[in-house]
Amino acid sequence: IVPIEWKDGKLRWIDVTSLPWEERYVESSDIYRVAEAIKRLEIRGAPAIGVTTALAVAMVAYNSPNNKDEMMKNIEKAVEILSHTRPTAYNLFWALNIMKKTFYESIDLSPQEIKEKLLSKALKIQIEDIKNNLKMGEIGEKLIQDGDTILTHCNTGSLATAGHGTALGVIKTAWKNGKKIKVIATETRPLLQGARLTAWELKKEGIPFKLITDNMVGIVMMKEMVHKVFVGADRILRTGHVINKIGTYGIAVLASYHKIPFYAVAPTSTFDLTTSPEDVIIENRDESEVTTVLNKLRIAPEGTSAYNFAFDMTPPELVSGIVTEKGIVEKDYESNIKKLFE
Amino acid sequence: IVPIEWKDGKLRWIDVTSLPWEERYVESSDIYRVAEAIKRLEIRGAPAIGVTTALAVAMVAYNSPNNKDEMMKNIEKAVEILSHTRPTAYNLFWALNIMKKTFYESIDLSPQEIKEKLLSKALKIQIEDIKNNLKMGEIGEKLIQDGDTILTHCNTGSLATAGHGTALGVIKTAWKNGKKIKVIATETRPLLQGARLTAWELKKEGIPFKLITDNMVGIVMMKEMVHKVFVGADRILRTGHVINKIGTYGIAVLASYHKIPFYAVAPTSTFDLTTSPEDVIIENRDESEVTTVLNKLRIAPEGTSAYNFAFDMTPPELVSGIVTEKGIVEKDYESNIKKLFE
Known part of the structure; x- marks a missing residue:
């Protein structure tokens, strides 16, 4: 079972609120929809929330125009939205901090390179989580x-x-x-x-x-x-x-x-x-x-x-x-x- | 709220499994139905179970023909059925013992008098329970x-x-x-x-x-x-x-x-x-x-x-x-x- 997946600019997750009655998968590239999924507990569990927020920030960058100002605005907004989904799970804030840091450390690279940096960081967070488990x-x-x-x-x-x-x-x-x-x-x-x-x-x-x-x-x-x-x-x-x-x-x-x-x-x-x-x-x-x-x-x-x-x-x-x-x-x-x- | 009532040879109770959606009352003079109500938790709570079993024994006697042998058979059967409804609530066994004792102590009276003795004992158990509460x-x-x-x-x-x-x-x-x-x-x-x-x-x-x-x-x-x-x-x-x-x-x-x-x-x-x-x-x-x-x-x-x-x-x-x-x-x-x- 892979609860959350990167799908070429979108996230795909199993909506666990539908279990055990049905295995329902949701796909979206909308940051509001991802935030809603966390709030509604379609995605839950501190590590899964952390991985999702990292991937969501990468997704927002990935789908931004190749313009750093706009990308920054989108990322800051995404971080803001995601940080207000659930207050207790620490992995959420941990992942948001890593993604923000990665963004500002890559600020001198090209927009395309920044997107790649963020995506590879988010995927690394995901892989590391499995390895750690x-x-x-x-x-x-x-x-x-x-x-x-x-x-x-x-x-x-x-x-x-x-x-x-x-x-x-x-x-x-x-x-x-x-x-x-x-x-x-x-x-x-x-x-x-x-x-x-x-x-x-x-x-x-x-x-x-x-x-x-x-x-x-x-x-x-x-x-x-x-x-x-x-x-x-x-x-x-x-x-x-x-x-x-x-x-x-x-x-x-x-x-x-x-x-x-x-x-x-x-x-x-x-x-x-x-x-x-x-x-x-x-x-x-x-x-x-x-x-x-x-x-x-x-x-x-x-x-x-x-x-x-x-x-x-x-x-x-x-x-x-x-x-x-x-x-x-x-x-x-x-x-x-x-x-x-x- | 009176959860259980004597109604002229029948018992009437509120089926609490229907709460809070509906106030459903059940009336029966069938000892099997009363036993089912206890098993199904239509009537529950140790004191309520005690009162119900006392009234149920009185009911069985009340509805028996004026023949002591048959009445005794019916009462013994009722006690047997009721004693196998729920094993933990002590008031059930307490009430059954009182009712059996009352019956055997009244065995020399007329069938009609025995019925009255049992009913007045059961009603006393009910009133005493409220007073005690x-x-x-x-x-x-x-x-x-x-x-x-x-x-x-x-x-x-x-x-x-x-x-x-x-x-x-x-x-x-x-x-x-x-x-x-x-x-x-x-x-x-x-x-x-x-x-x-x-x-x-x-x-x-x-x-x-x-x-x-x-x-x-x-x-x-x-x-x-x-x-x-x-x-x-x-x-x-x-x-x-x-x-x-x-x-x-x-x-x-x-x-x-x-x-x-x-x-x-x-x-x-x-x-x-x-x-x-x-x-x-x-x-x-x-x-x-x-x-x-x-x-x-x-x-x-x-x-x-x-x-x-x-x-x-x-x-x-x-x-x-x-x-x-x-x-x-x-x-x-x-x-x-x-x-x-x-």
Whole structure:
């Protein structure tokens, strides 16, 4: 599965909101349409968002006239539009910064050369993401024993990245390396990425799994049915705080209570070394995501108001380790994360 | 709202599976239909199940010919059918035992007198449940301060009892006594009793509330948005273990982690003084409840397998107190619960 592709001046992506009912692909060269796809979660998962925004900036340059002023205006506008799609996923800002830097470093080249530079940088970001995922898979799978049951949350597979996946990538690598593992996947309300996407990927891989509602994490841990937890991340701070899909924090507290190892898996492009825990913006999404199921079924009386925090923050003391493409980071996070970037 | 009513030899109940979309009432004098209503969760909530089974036994006797042998056969059959509807809710077995005892104690009376005895006993159970709920409301609301935000799980209101409610009854009493409280209600997957029923009751009462998905409990506690947790119970053991709707245990662990008081509210008819924690039967319900939403919307790929534990067990060390109609039970539970029944 390649969730996002460069198609000669256009982007082509699988609209994951249509899964598992239908495999629907969308093609567009319109930056507003790409931004909408990110906002609507047709494309989601921090690494996939990062790759998409890089490709989108390259696309805007590619389709600009061979006039640097106009190209610059288009790129600045694209960066502006994309930066307002989703506030929490760090890879988005990481990718936008790289693309802007690449543009301004190439400013003395010809328009055609600038287009090529931007496109090759964006494609490199995409390829690097897959490579990093495969590397994290091999590094992380060493934490998994034959026979383990792994609990995972949300979707962190091919559909959340440029390919393979982060936490789900580790699970896939363990399976491919012959470890007889089982997975427990949380459905992940409100948008059910676990039930819709993780179940879909695990089925394709042939990895045995059971789906649970989010509120069954406690009982499966109490019954000693879970050996390890692997989750992804939308942003990791220099302090080791892991910002990830809503519900991650509750799972981490339960894992700690049951002395079950809890690992986050994320490439270094997810690490935000400047923001403090108290300054992280947690995206609030529309109440209708909670009062309905996928806007297909209303489940609460008319007029019901809801909170809809899309992410939460797990403090470092609950995290057993962070798997990156550069190795596993353990406590003390503040100093070990610093080393990772030296 | 009266969820279940005696109607001259028939039972009439509101089918809560139709809420909040429709207020559908069902009338039947068929014991199989009543048993089906309990299995299908048209009638649910441990106290409501207890009241229903008592009325159902009275109904079977009432509609029997004036022949003691036949009446006995019918009652024994009804008890047998009802006892196999749901394994976890203790009030069901409590009510069946009372009704059987009442029958055998009246065995020397005339058939007509036996019918009257059974009916008056069942109606007494129903009235006592409402009275107990009102009492628990007054006792429990003293734990609530003006301005508190209370988190509650599942539905424990009028629709789960003979009227008023247990945990939601405490919340209603606090509100009626003028305390300006707010409620955070968990949606309670898989069957969404929080989103469908608690939201419906809170709206009717005019109590301000917000709905959350089950996996948002962590973040609202971390953000210090919750002052106290009140939940109901399907069975409470002599050790103080609280068996309640799936997800309760996870909420209790999170409440303890955040030092937020966690109270269970249940009448003494919910207390099971004989079963040990390791012997409690946790009902496993059909996987389709998890792989779909209310059988209206499939959310996981075809062939997805799921766990569906309907309840979990919260150990006494996580419980700040148990509100009963006889007062608030605190640690040490084993000895204090014993005193409650002396």
